[in-house]
Amino acid sequence: MSAVGLLRQIADVGRDRARGGYSRHLATAAESDLRDWFTEQAARRGLDVETDRNGNVWAWWGAPGDDAVVTGSHLDSVPGGGAFDGPLGVASALAAVDDLLARGFAPARPLAVVVFAEEEGGRFGVPCLGSRLLTGSLDADRARGLRDADGVTLAEALTARGGDPSALGPDPERLARVGRFVELHVEQGRALDVPVGIGSTIVAHGRWRLSFTGQGNHAGTTALTDRRDPMIPAAATVLAARRAAARAADARATVGRLVPTPGGTNVIASSVDLWLDVRTPSGEPGPVVEDVLAAAREAAAAEGCTVELVRESLSGAVAFDDALAARMAAAVPGAPLLPTAAGHDAGVLAAHVPAGMLHVRNPTGVSHAPDEHAEDDDVERGVRALADVLAEPAR
Ligand code: GLV
Ligand code: MN
Ligand code: MN
Ligand code: MN
DSSP states (O other), X not given: OOHHHXXXXXXXXXXXXXXXXXXXOTTSHHHHHHHHHHHHHHHHXXXXXXXXXXXOEEEEESSOOTTEEEEEEEOOOOTTBOSSTTHHHHHHHHHHHHHHHHTTOOOSSOEEEEEXXXXXXXXXXXXXXXXXXXXXXXXXXXXXXXXXXXXOBHHHHHHHTTOOGGGOSOOHHHHHHEEEEEEEEEOOSSOOOSXXXXXXXXXXXXXXXXXXXXXXXXXXXXXXXXXXXXXXXXXXXXXXXXXXXXXXXXXXXXXXXXXXXXXXXXXXXXEEEXXXXXXXXSSOSHHHHHHHHHHHHHHHHXXXXXXXXXXXXXXXXXXXXXXXXXXXXXXXTTOOEEEESSOOHXXXXXXXXXXXXXXXXXXXXXXXXXXXXXXXXXXXXXXXXXXXXXXXXXX
């Protein structure tokens, strides 16, 4: 079946009626439906499905074993996300298996399709949760204690769906089986004007939480001069983030989430949490974050508030494997090499195994939002390239 046909099968799963688009998060009904769909599709193709200790789902063509050729992506989304970021890579992997079956291809080494858990960090805040746990780059105790917006810990959420949070942790034997990893992904900006591009690098990227504390109070009776309103330094910090990014070469800084407590229209907040996402193609995000923090401290002090900074995740810059990129270039002659400022499981794996990415053109240039798109013909071109790359090393 075509990748687009497969995506159509899950078009109604996890729709977010309030925000628009999709909200597909770890340990929710939507995620469970998507896992069931993937398991069924894998079984139809004769693949053997297993879920690893970190909730990543692997579908094996041939017995699981060493030097495997692995492809896949994720099925979770950001809040109110599009239909392609993640699912396109999973659907394309299944479609590439169909393509290889139709070619009569018999893998000489194991081939697997993987679905990584909670790539977006949409529920528990840390991106690439499943691949980071697998590779040991996220501590399992820290992961178990991560909380969602309702205060539910990851351990509680996994237990509630019948999982075993005590099993979370590095999985070196499984990782050692992966000979190479290729992720097909929708392009997430305006950088690609041909159907398919080849991933070159991922920029450095981190997430920080700033928590401002003031004094909760009455919106009507509290004189302006008596207020310690944490929303004031929070607002100044949003503007400081834009200024700090503009001062640094090529950097991007975003505040996409801001939560006042208690969150009443007629209540001066007692505290405000905001999340800062910083990405830097040259150098590390540190100096941009320091710049924002200095402004946050100054604004907090002026309002009689305090501010605390917590780093939630940090990934260094990633360079994908040259040999794998060369194989992709042979599969898609003329495809441009493309850096990306989006995070991916392929970037986490790249520190451990040869990894690479194929990007499929996005005509809207919009991602992490419902307008994200890929044209059917471009997807077909990407799937053919993926099938060629998966087939080549096993011949
Ligand atoms: C994930 O897609 C990210 O780049 O935030
Ligand atoms: Mn994403
Ligand atoms: Mn993605
Ligand atoms: Mn009242």
